[in-house]
Amino acid sequence: MIKIIDLDHEYRKDNNTSIKTLNKVNIEIKKGEFVSIIGHNGSGKSTLAKHLNGLIIPQKGEVLIDDIKVSEDHNIWEIRRKVGMVFQNPDNQFVGGTIEEDMAFGLENIGFPSKDMMGRIEYAANKVGMGNFLKRPPHKLSGGQKQRSAIGSVLAMEPDYLVLDEPTSMLDPKGRKEVIEVLRELNKKDKMTIILITHFMDEVVYSDKVIVMDMGNIVLQGTPKEVFHNKEMLAQINLELPKAAILQELLKAKGINFKDEVLTKEDLVEEIWQLF
Ligand SMILES: Nc1ncnc2c1ncn2[C@@H]1O[C@H](COP(=O)(O)OP(=O)(O)OP(=O)(O)O)[C@@H](O)[C@H]1O
Ligand SMILES: [Mg+2]
Incomplete structure (x- = not known):
């Protein structure tokens, strides 16, 4: 479980x-949950994400990952x-000349035994649908394939939590669709905990929980239905409804009610x- 307690920055x-x-x-994220974080530019989403794996150490308050304090070096x-x-830019995340090399690099860094490496790489690549592309250099991949490979490289390290900061932007x-499908499958099949930061409302509708940030504050938190019910509040902080919800409003205006x-x-x- 992830617990963020009275965190200031x-x-x-x-x-x-x-x-x-x-x-x-203050946020609690349970193992196996799919949580989305949305908010306007500069609302503090990336700053929050960087606290989750110690890229930023808490100044005040605490972040606990399975009860382990991020504040302790x-x-x-x-x-x-x-x-x-x-992260956002798929091109900044490759260190290897091919997908296989990229995945191997991370594993070498953590001293993963080389005899088991190929098995782990194939496993991770298959999870993101990139099993047939292991020998491909990144520049011969589409944006979606690159980002799926970046997710694969992280999965190869077998994390307990996966945090993605605007991976589709x-x-x-x-x-975008490819990446979101991979995330949904990882969550459903492998019970992987996903924390997705995005500004695409259509991507958050599949989450268990949506957290809305504005100017460093959490202004709404709940299921997608609960959150998108607050139409006025979302409009005030310049967030749109998901496309299907907008379409429903338009149909309602034409007398078609659900x-x-x-x-x-x-x-x-x-x-x-x-x-019909
Ligand atoms: N390294 C930094 N030094 C100084 N100010 C920063 C730094 N990083 C972010 N900020 C400021 O902190 C605030 C929150 O930024 P942050 O990047 O966390 O927001 P965000 O919600 O991720 O925005 P975006 O949607 O643009 O990615 C902004 O006002 C930003 O200008
Ligand atoms: Mg950001």
């Missing part, structure tokens, strides 16, 4: 001023082993189907 500037970026943030390698991170719609609120495209198709 300030970036100090050269001229002795500081920017408060996190303000008494000697825990840092254990924390990094437990929490895998994937530089991808085309096809690449009994329940819909958020996913699948729900919407089902509701329309029931009308």
